[in-house]
Amino acid sequence: MTEFFEILLRPQGWMYLALLSVLEIVLGIDNIIFISIITDKLKVKTSKNKARTLGLTLALVIRFILLALLSLLVHLVEPIYQPWFGEFNYEDLVLLVGGVFLIYKSTIEMHHSISKNEKKEDKTELTFGSVVTQIVLVDLVFSFDSVISAIGMTNGMEEQLHANPIIIVYLSVLVSMLVMIRFSGIISDFIQRNPTIKTIALSFLLMIGVFLVAESFGHKVPKGYIYFGFAFSMFVELINMRIRSKQD
Numbered sequence: 001m002t003e004f005f006e007i008l009l010r011p012q013g014w015m016y017l018a019l020l021s022v023l024e025i026v027l028g029i030d031n032i033i034f035i036s037i038i039t040d041k042l043k044v045k046t047s048k049n050k051a052r053t054l055g056l057t058l059a060l061v062i063r064f065i066l067l068a069l070l071s072l073l074v075h076l077v078e079p080i081y082q083p084w085f086g087e088f089n090y091e092d093l094v095l096l097v098g099g100v101f102l103i104y105k106s107t108i109e110m111h112h113s114i115s116k117n118e119k120k121e122d123k124t125e126l127t128f129g130s131v132v133t134q135i136v137l138v139d140l141v142f143s144f145d146s147v148i149s150a151i152g153m154t155n156g157m158e159e160q161l162h163a164n165p166i167i168i169v170y171l172s173v174l175v176s177m178l179v180m181i182r183f184s185g186i187i188s189d190f191i192q193r194n195p196t197i198k199t200i201a202l203s204f205l206l207m208i209g210v211f212l213v214a215e216s217f218g219h220k221v222p223k224g225y226i227y228f229g230f231a232f233s234m235f236v237e238l239i240n241m242r243i244r245s246k247q248d
Contacts, residue, residue: 016168017175024146024176026227030208031059031142032180033201034102036188037109038134041126051128052184055135060177062136062143067170091144092216098141099212105134106206113199141212146173196237204230 039051147169191198204226211221 017171020168020172021175021179024172025179027142027146027223028059028176028180029227029230030205031056031138032184032187033191034105034138034205035135035184036191037198037201037205038105038126038131039188040192042128042131047128048188049185051131051135052188053181054132055139056177056181056184058132058136059139059143060173062139063147063173063177064170066143066147067166067173092218094141094144095212096216098138099209099214099216101137101141102205102209102212104209106202106209110199110202110206113195113202194241196240197234200230200233200237203233 035052035055039048039055042048042051191201207226207229211223211226214221
């Protein structure tokens with residue numbers, strides 16, 4: 001506890017907390033988008049809000065558990081199988097399963113969006129339990145990515161803070177999740193009101209899934225490219241929406 005207050009008394013502590021919180025929020029965008037789309041399958045609005053809050057709360061709990069089991073995560077990158085394409089470990093397995101799941105769900109949702117029988121298909125309502133189960137699966141995959149990225153950014157912090165930087169990581173995860181819980185409903189409503197935005201969001205999730213599969217096979221792709229492409233697409237579509245509103 002003394003170490004915690006010592007970190008907060010240093011300007012560097014607040015700076016690192018802000019940087020890591022922003023990183024966690026950016027890395028959580030794909031999580032929010034998936035939760036927003038999957039919870040739309042619930043017909044009752046109160047159930048949607050409850051599922052979103054529960055999903056993000058579970059993401060917070062999973063991240064805390066992974067941080068607590070940090071020593072175990074080190075062993076997850078040890079090879080468990082070495083096929084012809086290279087080493088394969090538990091982390092790769094999680095990324096592979098999560099990537100395939102995202103590709104499948106994004107493709108199905110795109111098909112539903114453009115299908116001529118959309119109204120008929122939309123009658124198939126998911127249960128609250130199935131929605132939460134899918135959210136937990138995706139939370140697990142994104143939590144691995146989030147925790148590993150946050151830990152990677154703490155290199156060199158210990159010397160400057162003269163304390164264990166893991167405390168900063170815990171705080172940044174908590175701050176980012178509180179922000180996402182606060183704005184998840186607004187983001188979800190915006191996506192559902194604008195079909196073109198939903199298509200861009202689904203394309204983004206599809207690309208994340210492809211990159212997760214590639215990463216599981218050892219092909220690392222800087223995630224900045226993905227988020228920049230998504231942000232640019234959103235920027236262009238927001239301009240188009242502005243133009244269309246003026247024409248109407």
